[in-house]
Amino acid sequence: MARMNMVQAVNDGLRVEMRRDSRIVVLGEDVAKLGGVFRVTQGLQKEFGEDRVIDTPLAEGGIIGAAVGMAMNGLVPVPEIQFSDFIFPAYDQIVSEVAKLRYRSGGEFSSKMVIRTPVGGGIRGGHYHSQSPESLFIHVAGLKVVCPSNPHDAKGLLISSIRDPDPVLFFEPKRIYRAAKGEVPEGDYEVPLSSAAVVREGTQVTVIAWGAMLYEALEAARQAEAEGVSAEVIDLRTLWPIDLDTLSASVRKTGRLVVVHEAPKTCGFGAEIVSLMLERAFWHLAAPPVRVTGFDTPFPYTLEMEYLPLAHRILPAILETARV
């Protein structure tokens, strides 16, 4: 085992899989010579050559559209979108094509691929280098959506995603790219998709978070403990398809729910999680579920720490919910 940060873990995951499976191709803006603006793909072109690690023109639709064609011919493309804020020029290809190809062709074709992209705020990126668009993809049938919170999971989930037969959006929380460090097994291992992790056990409130906000949820849970409230914290890891069993078991146990995400509140994934928990655990709920999220505004620059649902905003939600 080696100690790595998220950037290194994703890089290692790509390397391990690319050695194992020669069908894997990495493509995107600045991924090859530069190794990506966050250096996640650094050194890959040197190891795997110019046919497998490819700098593309500045065209997200082209990157994803070309990846669809590659996938139809048996390659396993792992396109990178430089920031998830810039995924929208490819949105038509993802929503209309990637997500629907298997279904509309009656299973004849698929567009198996892993779209990697940095997500989220906290790096002073303002409007266009900070957004969290996950719910815009979860709404679209046919896609899987993953968001790891630590190096171990990042590598294991990436490997699982690459081996999965379906298209996966792999969101990498850029705020913790270098800050989250941990032991990462060498070589080949999987963290299964659709499996959430209870990262802190508790009895009074369930807190669901993912990516960079997991650490804020944990911090708030620690502070809540000091105030006598026991919070269970779940790292969702795979956002869709969701691990309903783990979630509803916890909510049934605690009877209280706080969901945390960076994306704007309205029609964010929090609304879906709340609704799902209602369907499964309504009669166990002792208090109305609470969403602690980004505000319904574009992502700001100077006031970003006020915008983000950090521990100082999660804590009162935990306490108030627990005390209903």
Next chain:
Amino acid sequence: MARMNMVQAVNDGLRVEMRRDSRIVVLGEDVAKLGGVFRVTQGLQKEFGEDRVIDTPLAEGGIIGAAVGMAMNGLVPVPEIQFSDFIFPAYDQIVSEVAKLRYRSGGEFSSKMVIRTPVGGGIRGGHYHSQSPESLFIHVAGLKVVCPSNPHDAKGLLISSIRDPDPVLFFEPKRIYRAAKGEVPEGDYEVPLSSAAVVREGTQVTVIAWGAMLYEALEAARQAEAEGVSAEVIDLRTLWPIDLDTLSASVRKTGRLVVVHEAPKTCGFGAEIVSLMLERAFWHLAAPPVRVTGFDTPFPYTLEMEYLPLAHRILPAILETARV
């Protein structure tokens, strides 16, 4: 007053406003010579000329992007997207530019416009002529979203949308383009935005619907009545910003909630409505809210009547919820 269908009412609304306000420009694919593939803009070019009713190249991003520039120079563009399934090539322009321009420029510029587009299923349109993408726009701060269910509202809401200072997505439910008929006042009137209509009073369950599904909700409510259950039906009319007061008053009264929409369930607008009602009316709820929606699959062709959340699927939801 004249009896009109939805197509005629929207056409009339455009005409009335275009006569009043010479800044209004209609543009889109096939809108001018042909008058639109659904004939909603028929005759407008003849009346208002080639500078105000314009056929464009086949490029949704171009249509919306050009409309942003027009709006910045004081025109009031009313672009049409031929089917809302084809709005995605313009998604980047809408999400990154239209929605954020006022905010990011500190209020110096805005992209006031009304994007008209037919929405929904029921016309044997399969994957790409049937979708209901509203939640993908409601999630994006800065946009307003409207969906009328009858000719009167269609005209009045369109006029209000054109006069509104903010960008509005105006979804026209194509299944009832010609089927929904009714009296439409002549000339100039507004139906205010963000105001829902209680179209059927009831005491035991609140049913929230909009667009073509409103009629299914009403039909189910009638059938429920026959089974002894009294359902209140609300036509949302403006999806965002939502008329929270009308909704929560009803849910507080009935204690039960059924939300109906055509879009896939997961991360659909139903999840947001459920979550909002929880925040406002949790202690009034006597049963878990229910969503009756399209399935989490692409929109099918042959089985579309099985896919849609028609009265036969809404009725049991009403009954079961009422009997909890």
Next chain:
Amino acid sequence: MTAQGTSSDSDDVLRILRPDGTIEPGRAPGLTVAEVVELYRAMVRTRMLDERLVMLQRQGRIGFHIGSLGEEATVLGTAWVMRPQDFIFPCYREFGAALLRGMTLQSYLDNMFGNGRDLAKGRQMPDHITARGARFGSVSSPIGTQITHAVGYAWSCKLQRQDVVTLVWFGDGATSSSEFHNGMNFAGVYQVPALLVCRNNGWAISVPTGGQTASESIAEKGRAYGVRSVRCDGNDLFAVVAAGREAVARASRGEGPTFLEALTYRMSGHSTSDDPNAYRLDDELEPWKKRDPIARVRAWLVGQGAWDDGLDAELEGSFDVEVKAAIASAEEAARPELSTLFDDVYAQLPAHLREQRDQLLRGPRPAGDH
């Protein structure tokens, strides 16, 4: 220029077969009589099928049809030059090519009726076919997206050193789409083995080509991406075949992509949903009727003594029988099973879809359920 094709990268329009069935001086058909007979038969069948399907739609027996009336030489000529290992990305007017590549008539008609045997499992509108067996992709409605897919496919063939050429069709309207830009640009940068064919049929629904672009030709667009670009008379089967054949040979030799602008004309409305009288004068059709791609080939064949009225009658008669039987079978075939609604969203049925499926299977059916 040789009779076999053109190596010029210019706006000249390659023409070989004249409207009267004679050959341009200095040119040759480039096909044997037997090959021309085969292609003629395919073109006639395609047109007969088109007419039959329009009728079925008018009768309310199918929901929709989008045909290739007048564009048969472009569609079948380009499909014909593709080798068995090559791969095709369709737009939506190319069912004739799918049949030429081995999709059965029955399978195509199963799609038109959206029945349970349809390879697309009744999930898409008519003419939105899929035919992997024919090395023919899945039709999508959003304009232009297939162009980038085709380029990605071709690129993957180059990366994997497969001798496969990829063909893609799209319309003149599609040249305005983002994915035309993306696909052409990637094709140029990576010099992929592809033949990109713009069926310039003069219209995008109601918008004429001149309302779509101010460029002098559509071929010119290709050159600006660094893609070799040529034009041909799209109603001239021999010119289409010659241009296509050279493109395939070049691509196969590693000489990169060719963009072919085929000048043709949409002789019908856009689809059965469209009435062109709202935007187009009948006059405009007349000159194109004289350039009919099928009549031209027939005239040449007759000139060769290889075709006559009797053979037409025989072709039409036997195809009629074949089509009627296939229609009857497709119409009678069962709809897709309800449970199939949930298949193929993912490779495996996930829990939330299992739940939705079970609920649907348990629950009430729509009124008047078929």
Next chain:
Amino acid sequence: MTAQGTSSDSDDVLRILRPDGTIEPGRAPGLTVAEVVELYRAMVRTRMLDERLVMLQRQGRIGFHIGSLGEEATVLGTAWVMRPQDFIFPCYREFGAALLRGMTLQSYLDNMFGNGRDLAKGRQMPDHITARGARFGSVSSPIGTQITHAVGYAWSCKLQRQDVVTLVWFGDGATSSSEFHNGMNFAGVYQVPALLVCRNNGWAISVPTGGQTASESIAEKGRAYGVRSVRCDGNDLFAVVAAGREAVARASRGEGPTFLEALTYRMSGHSTSDDPNAYRLDDELEPWKKRDPIARVRAWLVGQGAWDDGLDAELEGSFDVEVKAAIASAEEAARPELSTLFDDVYAQLPAHLREQRDQLLRGPRPAGDH
């Protein structure tokens, strides 16, 4: 070609001012000495500001800077030819032009610090300015989107018969974007009064122009949209001004858009976040240093007896004082009020945002709240 500009629509590169400060035979500067002095001063100020901002970023006092080192002639020359009524859509490297058009240095620096006085209200990253007063649009990060806006703006001027020309800048990388395609196509079809300038600076972050496109020139792309397209040496102020001036005159006369490819070079990294050593050899910089756009103009001015070291010292000294004061003021200015977070999402604050605002104003602050 005349000394005043070029009417040729070709790939020839217009050059007037040589690197050594002399003029190409048969050409003329086309600017008075006083005008050149004004532009020279603006270029020097722009570069000084660039250097200062990089320093501030290295010191952690601002978060980011994206500059125009080496591209000053392209940016300032094209901005200079715009008339007061004209409108400008920026990319992100053109703060020098905003200042030339009347944005105050203080206002620009307020943006760099994201303080409460920033016209963008501290909502965007540094250099994402807005300056309506200078008839200068709002900078957006997504590449290419401003091109279509500019074309729509120009189109609306044509529709409203306003004598306004619209200028837009973008990079070579942006020519791959969908919105380049959309914008150029609409510009061609509607023949809008716009000057579309591609700052071809050789790089899109780490990808060289040759990795972006296989076209022979970027100008060629414009022609394929039916847009008059010309090229100039983008490090040659006189050539930029000549090409720009002719484009504005044509657009103003109703002769449609001009696409100008200005050949220049990004002398710095992409931004303060980038380290070009990972992908670019220092050697490559050397020839471009010799073509420095500022040194060239200076050499010409010195040749005219209109400039000397003393004037440089004076210019630098006075600008230094000005900048230091503005930086100090911007740095000290208060952050935006918390409640402004919710303004301008809509014209009026809707209920759900009022609720969120009130909650935030009531609620706890982040640890170490500034």
